[in-house]
Amino acid sequence: MEIKIANLGRSYVQDDKTVEAVKDVSIEIPSNTIYGIIGKSGAGKSTLVRLISLLEKPDSGEIYYDRKRVDNLSKKDLILQHRRIGMIFQNFNLFYSRTAAKNIAYPLEICHVAEKDIKKRVKELLELVGLADRADAPISTLSGGQKQRVAIARALANNPDILFCDEATSALDPQTTRSILELIRNIQKKMNLTVVMITHQMEVVRDACEYVSVLNNGSVVETGTVKEIFSNPKSEVTKDFLSHLTSNEEEESGKFVRWSDNGGKYIMRFVGDKTGEPVISDVSKKFDVEINILAGGIQRLREQDDVGTLVVDITGSESEVSRALEYVKEKGVIVELADGNDSKVHSDSATSSALN
Incomplete structure (x- = not known):
C-alpha cells in the first residue's frame, strides 16, 4: 500500500x-x-x-x-x-x-x-x-x-x-x-x-x-x-548520524577503523564499483602529492551498492592538490573538506562530523 x-x-x-x-x-x-x-x-x-x-x-x-x-x-x-x-x-x-x-x-x-x-x-x-x-x-x-x-x-x-x-x-x-x-x-x-x-x-x-x-x-x-x-x-544531522555509525556484522573484525586521531583534512566517499578501483594509487602516480589515509571502511547497504569512506590528508603544492582533487571527483568520488582541528566536515556550504 x-x-x-x-x-x-x-x-x-x-x-x-x-x-x-x-x-x-x-x-x-x-x-x-x-x-x-x-x-x-x-x-x-x-x-x-x-x-x-x-x-x-x-x-x-x-x-x-x-x-x-x-x-x-x-x-x-x-x-x-x-x-x-x-x-x-x-x-x-x-x-x-x-x-x-x-x-x-x-x-x-x-x-x-x-x-x-x-x-x-x-x-x-x-x-x-x-x-x-x-x-x-x-x-x-x-x-x-x-x-x-x-x-x-x-x-x-x-x-x-x-x-x-x-x-x-x-x-x-x-x-x-x-x-x-x-x-x-x-x-x-x-x-x-x-x-x-x-x-x-x-x-x-x-x-x-x-x-x-x-x-x-x-x-x-x-x-x-x-x-x-x-x-x-546533505544535512548536518544526517552527516552526524553517519559519523557515529557502527560497522556491519561482517566488518566487526576491524575492517572499518580509524588508526589516527590526528589530521584528516578530506573525506572521500566511493560508491558501488568505485570501492574497488585504485583511485588513490592513481592519484599518487599522476600528481606530485602524498596521501595519508587515516581511517577507512565500507558500509554494505542491503541489496544496494556499497559505500566506502576514507579520511585522508593530501600534501603537496596548492595547485597539485587542487588538480588531484579534481581528478578524484572526475572518477566519481564524492569529496568533502574537513577541518582537522574539530573533526567537522564541510561539503560545499554544509557541515558534518568526520568519521570517528
Missing part, C-alpha cells in the same frame, strides 16, 4: 507553551517497500508515526493510503482501517497474563474470528517468526528477541497492508537486532507489505530500509534512497 502525507502538522501545549512536534511534513512512501524515518530524541518521530498510523489526528495536512484520504474517516471506517494496520513497539506491549499463542490470538478474538481459524492462523504465525515450539510459553519466560517475535506475529494476525515499527529494535542487543531486522525483511517480501520503520539508529536504516527520511525538530531535512543518503548526505 502506498502512503502519502501532505503538509502534516501537529502541535501540543506543554507547560503553557505551544510545541510544534510535526511541522509541515510531506512524505511519499512507495508500496511494498521498507521505509525508514530517522531522527534523534525529540525530533518528532513518535508523533509522526502516530499520525501516519491514524492513532492521532493531525492539526493540518492530509494522509492518503493508496490515494484514498484516511485522516478524516468516520469512527466506524477508522476502526476498519486500523484492522489493516500492524504495529510493533519498542517495549513489545504484550499481555504477560497470556501465553505467546494467546497474545497472537488477541486481535483475532476481538474481530470475532472463529476459534478454529484463530488456532490455524496462530500456528502459521508462530512458524513464520520461528517460535513454533513456544506457543504455550508464558511471556515472562521469553527472551527480548522472542518477545519481539511474538509482537511481530501479533501485528500480522489480521493480514495488514502496512506494518509500523516504532523503535522496534531499540531494546535489543546488536545480534538480536540483526535477526529481527532479517525477519522483518523476509516477512515484507513474503507478504508484500509496506513497512515503515521509526528509529534513531542509522544501522537499522542501513541494514533494513530502501528509502529514508531524516527528521529534525519536527521537519524533514532530507529524503532519498538509502544509497543516496549514505553516499552524499
Whole structure:
C-alpha cells in the first residue's frame, strides 16, 4: 500500500507553551517497500508515526493510503482501517497474563474470528517468526528477541497492508537486532507489505530500509534512497548520524577503523564499483602529492551498492592538490573538506562530523 502525507502538522501545549512536534511534513512512501524515518530524541518521530498510523489526528495536512484520504474517516471506517494496520513497539506491549499463542490470538478474538481459524492462523504465525515450539510459553519466560517475535506475529494476525515499527529494535542487543531486522525483511517480501520503520539508529536504516527520511525538530531535512543518503548526505544531522555509525556484522573484525586521531583534512566517499578501483594509487602516480589515509571502511547497504569512506590528508603544492582533487571527483568520488582541528566536515556550504 502506498502512503502519502501532505503538509502534516501537529502541535501540543506543554507547560503553557505551544510545541510544534510535526511541522509541515510531506512524505511519499512507495508500496511494498521498507521505509525508514530517522531522527534523534525529540525530533518528532513518535508523533509522526502516530499520525501516519491514524492513532492521532493531525492539526493540518492530509494522509492518503493508496490515494484514498484516511485522516478524516468516520469512527466506524477508522476502526476498519486500523484492522489493516500492524504495529510493533519498542517495549513489545504484550499481555504477560497470556501465553505467546494467546497474545497472537488477541486481535483475532476481538474481530470475532472463529476459534478454529484463530488456532490455524496462530500456528502459521508462530512458524513464520520461528517460535513454533513456544506457543504455550508464558511471556515472562521469553527472551527480548522472542518477545519481539511474538509482537511481530501479533501485528500480522489480521493480514495488514502496512506494518509500523516504532523503535522496534531499540531494546535489543546488536545480534538480536540483526535477526529481527532479517525477519522483518523476509516477512515484507513474503507478504508484500509496506513497512515503515521509526528509529534513531542509522544501522537499522542501513541494514533494513530502501528509502529514508531524516527528521529534525519536527521537519524533514532530507529524503532519498538509502544509497543516496549514505553516499552524499546533505544535512548536518544526517552527516552526524553517519559519523557515529557502527560497522556491519561482517566488518566487526576491524575492517572499518580509524588508526589516527590526528589530521584528516578530506573525506572521500566511493560508491558501488568505485570501492574497488585504485583511485588513490592513481592519484599518487599522476600528481606530485602524498596521501595519508587515516581511517577507512565500507558500509554494505542491503541489496544496494556499497559505500566506502576514507579520511585522508593530501600534501603537496596548492595547485597539485587542487588538480588531484579534481581528478578524484572526475572518477566519481564524492569529496568533502574537513577541518582537522574539530573533526567537522564541510561539503560545499554544509557541515558534518568526520568519521570517528
